[in-house]
Amino acid sequence: LTRNGFNAVDAEDAAQGFMEFLLARNRLEHFVRGKTKFRSFLLECLQRYLRDQWHKDTAAKRGGGQAPLSLEELEIGVASELDKELDRDMALAVHGRVLQKLEEKFSHTGPGQPSRFGTLRRFILGANPSVSYAEVAEALHLTVGAVKKAVFDLREAYCDLFRIEVAHLVAREGIEEEMRYLITLLADTEATA
Numbered sequence: 001l002t003r004n005g006f007n008a009v010d011a012e013d014a015a016q017g018f019m020e021f022l023l024a025r026n027r028l029e030h031f032v033r034g035k036t037k038f039r040s041f042l043l044e045c046l047q048r049y050l051r052d053q054w055h056k057d058t059a060a061k062r063g064g065g066q067a068p069l070s071l072e073e074l075e076i077g078v079a080s081e082l083d084k085e086l087d088r089d090m091a092l093a094v095h096g097r098v099l100q101k102l103e104e105k106f107s108h109t110g111p112g113q114p115s116r117f118g119t120l121r122r123f124i125l126g127a128n129p130s131v132s133y134a135e136v137a138e139a140l141h142l143t144v145g146a147v148k149k150a151v152f153d154l155r156e157a158y159c160d161l162f163r164i165e166v167a168h169l170v171a172r173e174g175i176e177e178e179m180r181y182l183i184t185l186l187a188d189t190e191a192t193a
Contacts, residue, residue, distance in 0.1 A: 014050070021049045084185075091182040094169075098161045099124075105157070116140060116150070123151040124158050125186060 022045060099121065106117040119136055137147045162183075163175060170178045 014053070017053065018046055018049050088185045091185040094162065094165045094182060095186055097165055098158060101161050102154070102157060120150055120154050124155055125183070
Protein backbone atom coordinates (compact mmCIF):
# COMPACT_ATOMS: atom_id res chain seq x y z
CA LEU A 1 0.00 0.00 0.00
CA THR A 2 2.91 2.35 0.59
CA ARG A 3 3.78 1.89 -3.10
CA ASN A 4 0.34 3.35 -3.93
CA GLY A 5 1.15 6.62 -2.18
CA PHE A 6 -0.16 5.82 1.31
CA ASN A 7 1.84 6.94 4.34
CA ALA A 8 2.51 4.30 7.02
CA VAL A 9 -0.57 5.13 9.13
CA ASP A 10 -2.96 5.32 6.16
CA ALA A 11 -1.48 2.09 4.76
CA GLU A 12 -2.13 0.33 8.06
CA ASP A 13 -5.74 1.61 8.18
CA ALA A 14 -6.28 0.58 4.56
CA ALA A 15 -4.84 -2.89 5.21
CA GLN A 16 -7.16 -3.40 8.18
CA GLY A 17 -10.13 -2.11 6.19
CA PHE A 18 -9.24 -4.42 3.33
CA MET A 19 -9.07 -7.44 5.64
CA GLU A 20 -12.47 -6.51 7.07
CA PHE A 21 -13.79 -6.13 3.50
CA LEU A 22 -12.52 -9.62 2.59
CA LEU A 23 -13.94 -11.29 5.68
CA ALA A 24 -17.25 -9.43 5.96
CA ARG A 25 -18.28 -10.11 2.38
CA ASN A 26 -16.77 -13.61 2.15
CA ARG A 27 -14.70 -12.55 -0.85
CA LEU A 28 -12.31 -15.48 -0.39
CA GLU A 29 -15.11 -17.85 -1.41
CA HIS A 30 -14.91 -16.38 -4.93
CA PHE A 31 -11.33 -17.59 -5.42
CA VAL A 32 -11.16 -20.52 -7.83
CA ARG A 33 -7.97 -22.56 -7.42
CA GLY A 34 -6.17 -23.14 -10.71
CA LYS A 35 -8.01 -20.40 -12.57
CA THR A 36 -5.80 -17.58 -11.29
CA LYS A 37 -3.00 -17.11 -8.80
CA PHE A 38 -4.06 -16.27 -5.26
CA ARG A 39 -1.78 -13.23 -5.29
CA SER A 40 -3.46 -11.89 -8.46
CA PHE A 41 -6.89 -12.51 -6.91
CA LEU A 42 -5.91 -10.58 -3.77
CA LEU A 43 -4.50 -7.69 -5.83
CA GLU A 44 -7.73 -7.46 -7.84
CA CYS A 45 -9.78 -7.43 -4.61
CA LEU A 46 -7.49 -4.77 -3.15
CA GLN A 47 -7.87 -2.58 -6.23
CA ARG A 48 -11.67 -2.88 -6.03
CA TYR A 49 -11.61 -2.09 -2.32
CA LEU A 50 -9.41 0.98 -2.82
CA ARG A 51 -11.57 2.19 -5.71
CA ASP A 52 -14.73 1.79 -3.60
CA GLN A 53 -13.11 3.62 -0.70
CA TRP A 54 -12.00 6.44 -2.99
CA HIS A 55 -15.57 6.81 -4.29
CA LYS A 56 -16.94 6.89 -0.75
CA ASP A 57 -14.38 9.43 0.40
CA THR A 58 -14.84 11.75 -2.57
CA ALA A 59 -18.62 11.45 -2.47
CA ALA A 60 -18.63 13.06 0.97
CA LYS A 61 -16.37 15.81 -0.35
CA ARG A 62 -18.53 16.57 -3.38
CA GLY A 63 -21.50 17.36 -1.16
CA GLY A 64 -19.35 19.48 1.10
CA GLY A 65 -21.07 17.97 4.14
CA GLN A 66 -24.25 19.87 3.30
CA ALA A 67 -27.66 18.29 3.64
CA PRO A 68 -29.39 17.97 0.26
CA LEU A 69 -32.12 20.51 -0.44
CA SER A 70 -35.61 19.32 -1.17
CA LEU A 71 -37.41 20.48 -4.28
CA GLU A 72 -39.91 22.34 -2.11
CA GLU A 73 -37.09 24.37 -0.57
CA LEU A 74 -35.87 25.31 -4.02
CA GLU A 75 -39.41 26.43 -4.87
CA ILE A 76 -39.41 24.50 -8.10
CA GLY A 77 -42.85 23.81 -9.55
CA VAL A 78 -43.04 20.14 -8.64
CA ALA A 79 -46.74 19.70 -9.37
CA SER A 80 -46.35 20.22 -13.09
CA GLU A 81 -49.02 19.27 -15.55
CA LEU A 82 -47.04 16.12 -16.39
CA ASP A 83 -47.04 15.07 -12.73
CA LYS A 84 -50.79 15.61 -12.53
CA GLU A 85 -51.28 13.60 -15.71
CA LEU A 86 -49.23 10.72 -14.26
CA ASP A 87 -51.23 10.86 -11.03
CA ARG A 88 -54.47 10.85 -13.04
CA ASP A 89 -53.27 7.80 -15.00
CA MET A 90 -52.43 6.03 -11.75
CA ALA A 91 -55.86 6.91 -10.33
CA LEU A 92 -57.52 5.51 -13.45
CA ALA A 93 -55.43 2.33 -13.22
CA VAL A 94 -56.44 1.80 -9.58
CA HIS A 95 -60.07 2.57 -10.46
CA GLY A 96 -59.95 0.05 -13.31
CA ARG A 97 -58.54 -2.70 -11.10
CA VAL A 98 -61.19 -2.06 -8.46
CA LEU A 99 -64.01 -2.11 -11.02
CA GLN A 100 -62.67 -5.37 -12.46
CA LYS A 101 -62.63 -6.96 -8.99
CA LEU A 102 -66.15 -5.69 -8.28
CA GLU A 103 -67.41 -7.06 -11.58
CA GLU A 104 -65.84 -10.45 -10.80
CA LYS A 105 -67.47 -10.38 -7.37
CA PHE A 106 -70.87 -9.56 -8.91
CA SER A 107 -70.55 -12.25 -11.57
CA HIS A 108 -70.27 -14.90 -8.84
CA THR A 109 -73.37 -13.79 -6.92
CA GLY A 110 -75.94 -15.02 -9.41
CA PRO A 111 -77.40 -14.79 -12.90
CA GLY A 112 -78.10 -11.30 -14.18
CA GLN A 113 -75.75 -9.70 -11.66
CA PRO A 114 -73.08 -8.63 -14.19
CA SER A 115 -75.67 -6.63 -16.14
CA ARG A 116 -76.97 -5.13 -12.88
CA PHE A 117 -73.38 -4.14 -12.03
CA GLY A 118 -72.99 -2.55 -15.45
CA THR A 119 -76.06 -0.44 -14.80
CA LEU A 120 -75.22 0.53 -11.21
CA ARG A 121 -71.51 1.26 -11.67
CA ARG A 122 -72.26 4.74 -13.05
CA PHE A 123 -73.35 5.74 -9.52
CA ILE A 124 -70.16 4.59 -7.73
CA LEU A 125 -68.34 7.91 -7.62
CA GLY A 126 -71.47 9.96 -7.04
CA ALA A 127 -71.15 11.83 -10.33
CA ASN A 128 -74.28 13.09 -12.08
CA PRO A 129 -75.22 10.10 -14.21
CA SER A 130 -77.35 10.55 -17.28
CA VAL A 131 -80.13 8.42 -15.75
CA SER A 132 -81.99 8.69 -12.46
CA TYR A 133 -82.55 6.09 -9.74
CA ALA A 134 -86.16 5.81 -10.90
CA GLU A 135 -85.15 4.99 -14.47
CA VAL A 136 -82.64 2.39 -13.25
CA ALA A 137 -85.22 0.91 -10.88
CA GLU A 138 -87.68 0.52 -13.77
CA ALA A 139 -85.03 -1.05 -16.03
CA LEU A 140 -83.94 -3.52 -13.33
CA HIS A 141 -87.49 -4.23 -12.11
CA LEU A 142 -86.65 -2.98 -8.60
CA THR A 143 -87.95 -0.29 -6.30
CA VAL A 144 -86.11 3.03 -6.05
CA GLY A 145 -85.24 2.12 -2.44
CA ALA A 146 -83.71 -1.18 -3.57
CA VAL A 147 -81.62 0.64 -6.16
CA LYS A 148 -80.42 3.16 -3.56
CA LYS A 149 -79.49 0.29 -1.22
CA ALA A 150 -77.67 -1.54 -4.02
CA VAL A 151 -75.73 1.64 -4.89
CA PHE A 152 -74.86 2.16 -1.21
CA ASP A 153 -73.57 -1.43 -0.93
CA LEU A 154 -71.67 -1.08 -4.19
CA ARG A 155 -70.00 2.13 -2.99
CA GLU A 156 -68.97 0.47 0.27
CA ALA A 157 -67.49 -2.50 -1.58
CA TYR A 158 -65.74 -0.08 -3.96
CA CYS A 159 -64.22 1.88 -1.06
CA ASP A 160 -63.00 -1.30 0.63
CA LEU A 161 -61.32 -2.56 -2.55
CA PHE A 162 -59.97 0.92 -3.35
CA ARG A 163 -58.40 1.11 0.13
CA ILE A 164 -56.73 -2.28 -0.41
CA GLU A 165 -55.32 -1.16 -3.78
CA VAL A 166 -54.02 2.13 -2.34
CA ALA A 167 -52.44 0.24 0.57
CA HIS A 168 -50.17 -1.40 -2.01
CA LEU A 169 -48.96 2.05 -3.11
CA VAL A 170 -48.35 4.04 0.09
CA ALA A 171 -47.46 3.57 3.74
CA ARG A 172 -50.28 2.78 6.14
CA GLU A 173 -50.47 6.30 7.60
CA GLY A 174 -50.87 7.85 4.13
CA ILE A 175 -53.71 5.66 2.83
CA GLU A 176 -56.64 7.94 3.64
CA GLU A 177 -54.95 11.05 2.24
CA GLU A 178 -53.92 9.22 -0.94
CA MET A 179 -57.45 7.85 -1.35
CA ARG A 180 -58.94 11.36 -1.12
CA TYR A 181 -56.42 12.66 -3.64
CA LEU A 182 -57.03 9.85 -6.15
CA ILE A 183 -60.81 10.10 -5.79
CA THR A 184 -60.56 13.86 -6.44
CA LEU A 185 -58.60 13.13 -9.63
CA LEU A 186 -61.17 10.53 -10.67
CA ALA A 187 -64.04 12.94 -10.09
CA ASP A 188 -62.39 15.32 -12.59
CA THR A 189 -62.04 12.57 -15.19
CA GLU A 190 -64.88 11.69 -17.52
CA ALA A 191 -63.46 8.22 -18.24
CA THR A 192 -64.58 6.82 -14.89
CA ALA A 193 -68.25 6.54 -15.78
